[in-house]
Amino acid sequence: MKILIADDDALSRRLLEEILERAGYEVTAVANGREAVEKLAGPDAPRLALLDWMMPELDGLGVCRQVRKGRDQGYVYMVLLTARESKADIVAGLESGADDYLVKPFNADELKARLRTGERILHLEDRLVEAREEMRFKATHDDLTSLWNRGVIMNLLSRELARSQRENVCTVLLLGDLDHFKKINDNYGHLVGDQVLREVARRLLLSVRSYDFVGRYGGEEFLLVLNNCRPDSAFGRGEEIRKIISTRPIQTDAGAVGVTMSLGLLLSVDWGHRPADELLREVDTALYAAKSAGRNCVRTAKPHDSLVAVRQPAGEGFR
Numbered sequence: 001m002k003i004l005i006a007d008d009d010a011l012s013r014r015l016l017e018e019i020l021e022r023a024g025y026e027v028t029a030v031a032n033g034r035e036a037v038e039k040l041a042g043p044d045a046p047r048l049a050l051l052d053w054m055m056p057e058l059d060g061l062g063v064c065r066q067v068r069k070g071r072d073q074g075y076v077y078m079v080l081l082t083a084r085e086s087k088a089d090i091v092a093g094l095e096s097g098a099d100d101y102l103v104k105p106f107n108a109d110e111l112k113a114r115l116r117t118g119e120r121i122l123h124l125e126d127r128l129v130e131a132r133e134e135m136r137f138k139a140t141h142d143d144l145t146s147l148w149n150r151g152v153i154m155n156l157l158s159r160e161l162a163r164s165q166r167e168n169v170c171t172v173l174l175l176g177d178l179d180h181f182k183k184i185n186d187n188y189g190h191l192v193g194d195q196v197l198r199e200v201a202r203r204l205l206l207s208v209r210s211y212d213f214v215g216r217y218g219g220e221e222f223l224l225v226l227n228n229c230r231p232d233s234a235f236g237r238g239e240e241i242r243k244i245i246s247t248r249p250i251q252t253d254a255g256a257v258g259v260t261m262s263l264g265l266l267l268s269v270d271w272g273h274r275p276a277d278e279l280l281r282e283v284d285t286a287l288y289a290a291k292s293a294g295r296n297c298v299r300t301a302k303p304h305d306s307l308v309a310v311r312q313p314a315g316e317g318f319r
Helices: 010-022 033-041 060-069 087-095 108-140 150-167 181-188 190-207 231-246 276-292
Strands: 002-006 026-030 048-052 077-082 100-103 172-178 213-218 221-226 250-252 255-257 261-267 298-300 308-310
Touching (some): 002 010, 010 026, 026 033, 048 060, 048 108, 060 087, 077 087, 077 108, 087 100, 172 181, 172 276, 181 190, 190 213, 190 221, 190 250
Antiparallel strands (some): 250 255
């Protein structure tokens, strides 16, 4: 495990290095508090630190305060080393952000035991962070496909619509539904249906830019939000996405399964300042029109119920 030593006394610094290297630590040593802060704020920084109280440029207490201000950093377990041993000094050291306090001259075995305590605390903190991130992921993502879930994609859509209105740019909504998906479940079983949904989700993610959003809207429906999209290229993007789904069969445990998708498309610039739920109703109407037009095609929602369609090329129907 990596550990930082900050001590302006060269002899003390070297002694600590020897003790800790023999104990199996990967040691970084610096001679002043400013260097210590820089090392602890850097990439892949040590998460254990031994800090001398009295150092030039910035003392050990100042290092603790600076490190604790770095909210984006992982937790650093810091031990102050000092000849001071009054209760007031101990309190001042701990209140500065130090986790432990060791009075010089120290016993090497005691030092190593205190550092092992620090390692246990860091390990526990890592587990808590992992658990928190796992809970956050589960709360925001669909269990099956790992796409954004319905609540999150709706929130992202509302935020993106507000941004596009402020900046006078176009946001494109695509609501896609897999054609005859019930037949896949009936003919091959729900496990194969799940494999199809996961692969469709993967293809959808690959078909958009890193700053676009893809969510599972419900069942076999997917909602795509294309940010800052040129209106004259929107329909072409919808067609590209449709073809990415339909051109190549999906490999499953039951063999290759052909899948097609019908899509409703809506350009925010055509609808003024309408809320997200109203635009979703409109794009859903466009999706229904695509289904009625024979499936595996894209329909565009237009004000006054004017819908523009392009029918699928011959030979691209449901396989």
